[in-house]
Amino acid sequence: MQTTPLSPEDPAQIGGFELLGRIGQGGMGQVYLGESPGGEPAAVKVIKPSVVDSTSRLRFAQEIDILKTVWGARIAQLLDADAxxxxxxxATEYVEGPDLGKHVMTHGPLPALLVLSLGSTIAEGLGYVHKQGLLHRDLKPANILLGPNGPKIIDFGLAVFAESSASLTAANTVVGTPSCMPPEQANGEKPLTSAVDVYALGTVLLFAATGHLPYQANNIHVLFHMVTDPATVPDLTGTPDELVPLLTSMLSHQAQARPTVTEVVQQCRALVEAQGMKLAQARRRLTTYTAAPPQDFPTLQPASVSDTVAPSTPAPSDPVTLPGDEARVVLPDQATSGADPTLLLTSPHQTSPASQPAPSEPAVLVPPSAHDEQDVQDTKEPGSAQDGARRTRGTGRQPARSLRHSAQAKRTAQQLREAYAAGAPF
Known part of the structure; x- marks a missing residue:
């Protein structure tokens, strides 16, 4: 996804990070592509002045505290913050690559082998989160970024300590993404356990393999009913046969019937090795496969059914969220109040059914791919959107820098390698 130019009202810098463009926005704030004084790229999230109050500051401070706590190679790391x-x-680590939702919508579902690799990688990452006594609570395709060093988990804005009943949300409310949350979370049960993240990971892997989520409905109340009804089984249409037992167990209605994240890793590993490959090899293939269009890798065998499923295209009016924003919808009595179109979901047991259609699943806007961000100033023609951004920012501000020096260094290194290879005696 292309970085969009800064608007005249956007700050030129914040917290010492120079802002280079917009990479996402939502009800609470804006996410920018930034650069530290030392040239380190970062995703800089800024809360909108219109929503800055004591409650939003407290929730933002909680998100920062959680980001200071979580760690691991699969977590987009916190760089700096000021609540x-x-x-x-x-400011968090900038991951050059699309989210899983965007990748599947663009290129279609992943082959079964790579779904297993993704599952083991993310499950292992969640294991480190759970060891800190934390739950993510909002894992979904949009919160998995496919970076050059493998997938990363983002958006810990809803994360809480597993045994804590404290919350900054109002009573009788449910926060999260309806199609990816387990029944106990949709029912507002507390305390939640690590099984909520296992269920959510199951929805992510189902989407990666088939292009659809386990429950889909045009009405939010119908969707909640499907999720919470024990008699309504998840839709596993198009799932490769070898993945069905694993996904069925991960999407179990009862939390205690789901495997642990450690067991998910073990099962993914066993299925990969049954195909004659080491899990480390499958991980490398996943990174290579998601770094370029799948048609560039004919040696990988696609899943027989899942690759034929056409990914759905979101409606133009679909809401978007930022890392840290909840998935929210307008309730019928708020539709004309002028409220932000991303309001907290009220528990289905507290409202009556309505005919208002539910919005599609929100998607996190993510940084552009490494290919798109190679060299902003060298590759954009005069008159382009990026060129216009530079001319706009030139008025009363310091000229915008790009990641040009990094791209130049890469090109120089490549030229040196080619020159050396040409003259090498072997």
């Missing part, structure tokens, strides 16, 4: 600034902000 007390006039405009609260935080």
């Amino acid at each position: 007390d600034a006039e405009q609260p902000w935080l």
Whole structure:
């Protein structure tokens, strides 16, 4: 996804990070592509002035505290933050690559082998989160970024300590993404356990393999009923046969019937090795496969059914969220109140059914791929959107820098390698 130019009202820098463009926005704030004084790229999240109050500051401070706690190779790391600034902000590691949802919508479902690799990688990453006594609570395709060093988990805005009943949300409310949340979370049960993340990971892997989620409905109340009804089984249409037992167990209605994240890793490993491959090899194939269009890798065998499923295209009016924003919808009595179109989901047991259609699943806007971000100033023609952004920012501001020096270094290194290879005696 292309970085869009800064608008005249956007700050030129925040917290020492120079802002280069917009990479996402939502009800609470804006996410920018930034660069540290030392040239480190970052995703900088800034809360909108219109929503800065004591509650939003407290919730933002909680997100920062959680990001300080979580760690691991599969977590987009916190770089810096200030919840007390006039405009609260935080900066995290910038992952060059699309989210899983965007990749599947563009290129179709992943082959079964790579779904297993993704499952083991993310399950292992969640294991480190759970060891800190934390739950993610909002794992979904949009919160998995496919970076050059493998997938990364983002958006810990809803993360809580597993045994904590404290919450900054109102009573009788449910927060999260309806199609990816387990029944106990949809029912508002507390405390939640690590089984909620196992279920959510099951929905992510189902989407990766088939292009659809386990429950789909045009009405939010119908969707909640499907999720919470024990008699309504998840839709596993198009799932490769070897994945069905694993996904069925991960999407079990009862939390205690689901495998642990450790067991998910073990089962994924066993299925990969049954195909004659080491899990480390499958991980490398996943990274290579998601770094370029799948048609460039004819040696990988696609799943027989899942690759034929056409990914759905979101409607133009679909809402979007930022890392840290909940999945929310407008309730019927708020539709004309002028409220933000991403309001907290009220528990289905507290509202009556309505005919209002539910919005499609929100998607996190993510940084552009490494290919798109190679060299902003060298590759964009005069008059392009990026060129216009530079001319706009030139008025009363320092000229925008890009990641040009990094791209130049890569090109120089490549030229040196080619020159050496040409003259090498072997």
